[in-house]
Amino acid sequence: NAGVTQTPKFQVLKTGQSMTLQCAQDMNHNSMYWYRQDPGMGLRLIYYSASEGTTDKGEVPNGYNVSRLNKREFSLRLESAAPSQTSVYFCASKGQGPTNEKLFFGSGTQLSVL
Amino acid sequence: GNSVTQMEGPVTLSEEAFLTINCTYTATGYPSLFWYVQYPGEGLQLLLKATKADDKGSNKGFEATYRKETTSFHLEKGSVQVSDSAVYFCALTSTDSWGKLQFGAGTQVVVTP
Numbered sequence: 001n002a003g004v005t006q007t008p009k010f011q012v013l014k015t016g017q018s019m020t021l022q023c024a025q026d027m028n029h030n031s032m033y034w035y036r037q038d039p040g041m042g043l044r045l046i047y048y049s050a051s052e053g054t055t056d057k058g059e060v061p062n063g064y065n066v067s068r069l070n071k072r073e074f075s076l077r078l079e080s081a082a083p084s085q086t087s088v089y090f091c092a093s094k095g096q097g098p099t100n101e102k103l104f105f106g107s108g109t110q111l112s113v114l
Numbered sequence: 115g116n117s118v119t120q121m122e123g124p125v126t127l128s129e130e131a132f133l134t135i136n137c138t139y140t141a142t143g144y145p146s147l148f149w150y151v152q153y154p155g156e157g158l159q160l161l162l163k164a165t166k167a168d169d170k171g172s173n174k175g176f177e178a179t180y181r182k183e184t185t186s187f188h189l190e191k192g193s194v195q196v197s198d199s200a201v202y203f204c205a206l207t208s209t210d211s212w213g214k215l216q217f218g219a220g221t222q223v224v225v226t227p
Contacts, residue, residue, distance in 0.1 A: 004157070033214070042118075042203060042217035043158070058214065090157055101146055101165075101207060103215060105157030 002026050006091050006106035013081045013113045021076040021109050023091030031094040032074035033103070034058075034066060036087040043090065049074055081113045116141045120204045120218035128226055129196055135189040135221045137178075137204035145206040147171075147180050147187040148215070152201045161189075161202070199225045 004025045013019055025032065030051045035043040045058030047066040055066050063085060065077045074093075078085060088110050092103040120137045127133060139145065146165045150158040162171030167182035178189045187204060204218040 035217075040219055042219040043215075044217075045214055048214060092158075101148075101163065102160045103150075103158075105159070107155075107157045 004091055004093055004104050004106040006089075006109050008109060009107070011109060011111050013078075013111065015082060015113060017081050018077070018079050019081065019111075020078075021089055021091075021111075022073070023075065023106060024073045025091075025093040025104070026072065027093060027095070027104065028071070029093035029104070030071070030096045032068065033092040033094070034064075034074070034076045035090045035092065036060065037090060037108075038087050046076065046089075081111075083113045085111065086113045087111060116145070116206060116216045118204050118206055118216055118218035120202075120221055122219070123201075123222035124224050125221060126224045126226065127194060130193045131225075133189070133191045133194045133198070133223065135202055135204075135223070137187045137189065137218060139185050139187065139204075139206050141185075141206055141216075147178070148205045148207070149176070149178055149187070149189050150203045150205060150217075152203065152220070154200070158203060194223075194225045196225050196227055199223060 007022045033048040034046040037043050044060045049055045049068040052071045067075045088108050091106045117140045148163045149161040151161045152158045162173040164171040164180035170179045176191045201220045201222045203220045205215045
């Protein structure tokens with residue numbers, strides 16, 4: 001029962017470098033999400049994908065891009081990392097329909113931008 | 115827009131004490147309300163939820179009642195254990211939000227033996 005798998009778990013970047021955070025779910029969920037977690041601010045939505053082939057901006061999309069590669073995978077890309085993007089990133093997924101409101105989270109990626 | 119406000123932490127208490135974490139919300143439509151828990155080094159897990167007014171969610175000894183008149187969803191547990199040490203997040207999703215969750219800032223709870 002893998003659930004939601006994120007890689008890598010830890011990453012250190014220099015300002016201006018790029019990287020892609022990978023996320024995959026094996027629950028056949030339609031919707032997938034990327035959140036960032038910062039102290040005192042809870043989790044804020046970066047981007048989401050309501051279904052395969054669609055992506056939409058969340059609350060804090062600037063500096064990020066996403067790709068919904070297929071139903072299983074939803075990646076988050078930082079094109080030119082900035083210190084303000086130092087955070088813990090969580091991927092999540094959700095099944096379809098009003099009775100499937102529970103989000104399943106990955107274990108997170110801790111990113112430091114120097 | 116939607117928002118969630120929860121009490122600041124950390125909350126430190128002794129084993130077997132009573133725990134309350136306050137949560138109030140602002141939302142359009144008819145939101146569903148959630149409590150998620152994050153144990154150290156892990157992602158968030160759903161603890162309980164309530165989908166309409168006066169519903170009570172419960173799980174692992176935790177309870178929360180959806181109070182529409184006070185726009186609140188306070189989390190309670192009668193007797194905490196050391197293993198309940200975690201960060202607790204109140205959250206909501208409304209019918210117009212495509213299932214996106216709006217989270218509170220989180221409350222860290224530390225239970226000492």
